[in-house]
Amino acid sequence: MDGRPPAEGGDAGAPRTAPPLEYAPAPESRAPVTLQPGYEPFIDGEFAPAKTGEYLTTSDPATAEPLAEVAVCGEADVDRAVAAARRAYETVWRDMPGAERGKYLFRIARIIQERSREIAVLETLDNGKPIKETRDVDVPLAAAHFFYHAGWADKLAYAGLGRDPRPVGVCAQVVPWNFPLLMLAWKIAPALAAGNTAVLKPAETTPLSALLFAEICREADLPPGVVNIVTGAGETGRLLVEHPGADKVAFTGSTAVGRGIARAVAGTGKRLTLELGGKGANIVYDDAAVDQAVEGVVSGIFFNQGHVCCAGSRLLLQESIAEDFLDRLRDRISLLRLGDPLDKNTDIGAINSAAQLERIRALAAAGEAEGAESWTAPCALPERGYWFPPTVFTGVTQAHRIAREEIFGPVLSVLTFRTPEEAVAKANNTPYGLSAGVWTEKGSRMLWTAQRLRAGVVWSNTFNEFDPTSPFGGYKESGYGREGGRHGLEAYLG
Incomplete structure (x- = not known):
């Protein structure tokens, strides 16, 4: 006996089970986030209305209540975005010294850290994942990817990918809804470090953090056209990856959609990386x-x-x-x-x-x-x-x-x-x-x-341990190519 009284109504020798621990609510404030009633695509350094005049609604999965209206980009909008990316690539970004490009990436990484609480709350509202995941995983890792690739920007000749590796051009990038900001970082950071420009389409259900990232690009004084964000659903993504002005396509999403992209890109000369489904x-x-x-x-x-x-x-x-x-x-x-x-x-x-x-x-x-x-x-x-x-x-x-x-x-x-x-x-x-x-x-x-x-x-x-210095990717129907690490730079360099 340990001197404690037996549980009421029970055997003195029986083990006592403590009641489950209850947690008081600890809600994160929504105050850091100011939602706009409507959002437009980010093209050539500016937010401008989509030519289609159409909008889709993004909702809070936890309540099914609408958050904002987001423009649906059509063919004319994708054309404008790719043209802006091409212009920025040829006149500003491609020939900028790597050390100077790296400064922009370092600046973006720091701003992500400075606005981390705002980004985490917005990502949770738009995606439905717990705030402790967006706060402790998504946002810090996104910043880490920009920090890591900023360090590569002036060291590409030492990546083991040739003595004078060159960027491939305009990158068309499509990211999924499960890690909206993190997948954006996985794609945009290596593309920019290597001297490419990008046109990115976020998922139709989670576009808000990508549009906030566009604000960060402006805050970092990134030259217009280096990063462009086009919003919409599957048709917008199709227009982007099939655009003749894109030199590189990167897609993360379902295997079924990945197959269609591979068929569309085959024979075009475009580089392609696919990160698809899994059954780990x-x-x-x-x-x-x-x-x-x-x-x-x-x-x-x-x-x-x-x-x-x-x-x-x-x-x-x-x-x-x-x-x-x-x-x-x-x-x-x-x-x-x-x-x-x-x-x-x-x-x-x-x-x-x-x-x-x-x-x-x-x-x-x-x-x-x-x-x-x-x-x-x-x-x-x-x-x-x-x-x-x-x-x-x-x-x-x-x-x-x-x-x-x-x-x-x-x-x-x-x-x-x-x-x-x-x-x-x-x-x-x-x-x-x-x-x-x-x-x-x-x-x-x-x-x-x-x-x-x-x-x-x-x-x-x-x-589920991730690090920007380590390559990630699959085999078979999980896709091909790698993202992250030195290996992830290869698809963005010629």
């Missing part, structure tokens, strides 16, 4: 540090509501530890807090759009219909907005759709294996090849497994 495997061996692995699995699939192309959406557990691991995993998931993305305590935010929520629901229903066993975290869903609870499927085979198709949501599929050979075979049994994680205490087993995984990124006893 998180392999946990029986000697892994279990609690550490549980945290890594949770981060791997529930970070950003699973809206991550490299998410660890397939958990491969060695049979001998599967039951215990799953018990601990469910306990940990039960502690995740779902709700207001602007609350600093929130772990799981809103699904980005009604269309994405419908896709997640359809694939989860397919998993149940095909016989997999579903477990859902015990959490209440808000009445407004787009929400899906953290979900784990067990009894999954490689024939299930939820094991083969990218769900892009907070849904984890669990498979088991007995031997390392079986783990590798199951991990590689996918049309994708973007990411994987391996959890083991044995260095030899780690290296043996990593060498056999057909994935562009393999994490060792961690997951």
Whole structure:
């Protein structure tokens, strides 16, 4: 006995369970953000109305309430943007000394840091992800990419890409809605460091941080036309990547759209990099540090509501530890807090759009219909907005759709294996090849497994770790080319 009184109405020797810890609301203020009723494209250093006269509405996924009207750019607008980028490339940016170009990138990075709170709140409002993710991951990493590439601007001859590497010209860049600002940084920073100019189209559901970035470019006194932002939906993106004035195309998004872009660009002489979908495997061996692995699995699939192309959406557990691991995993998931993305305590935010929520629901229903066993975290869903609870499927085979198709949501599929050979075979049994994680205490087993995984990124006893100095990209239907690091400069240099 430890001298404490027994729990009321219970056995003196029975363990006492503490009630779950409740967190008081800790909302981030919306005050740093001033939303305009309408936004226009940023072309040749100015915000000017789109020639189409059309607008789309961007909404807050947490409430489904509209945020702003954003112009839809048509053919004439894309023509203007590409022409401005070409003019800036030939008259200002291409022949500017690298050290001078680097100063602009350093300036942009510093302004991102100075306006970090404003950017983080805006990104959370527009995207639905928790404020602690935009504040602690998206914005700092975006600034880091500009800092890193600013350092390369006057050192390109030492990148191992030729003695006198030259820029390729005008870059047409299309980014997705899951990391709007960060994907912008991944593309614009290396393009500008290498001496290229850019025309970028943000996703139609999350254009606001890109338009704020346009303000940052003006604040940094970036020469007009070096960066241009055209807004709109899929047709605007198509007009941009197929434009004959573009020399390089970079796309991050779905595999289906990536295939169409590859067909459109084939034979044109344009350079192309594609970062597409994934179905990442998180392999946990029986000697892994279990609690550490549980945290890594949770981060791997529930970070950003699973809206991550490299998410660890397939958990491969060695049979001998599967039951215990799953018990601990469910306990940990039960502690995740779902709700207001602007609350600093929130772990799981809103699904980005009604269309994405419908896709997640359809694939989860397919998993149940095909016989997999579903477990859902015990959490209440808000009445407004787009929400899906953290979900784990067990009894999954490689024939299930939820094991083969990218769900892009907070849904984890669990498979088991007995031997390392079986783990590798199951991990590689996918049309994708973007990411994987391996959890083991044995260095030899780690290296043996990593060498056999057909994935562009393999994490060792961690997951979803990103750094601007490290290249990122995939194989097979996850695309080709690399972004970040010295390797990521190659596609922007001739």
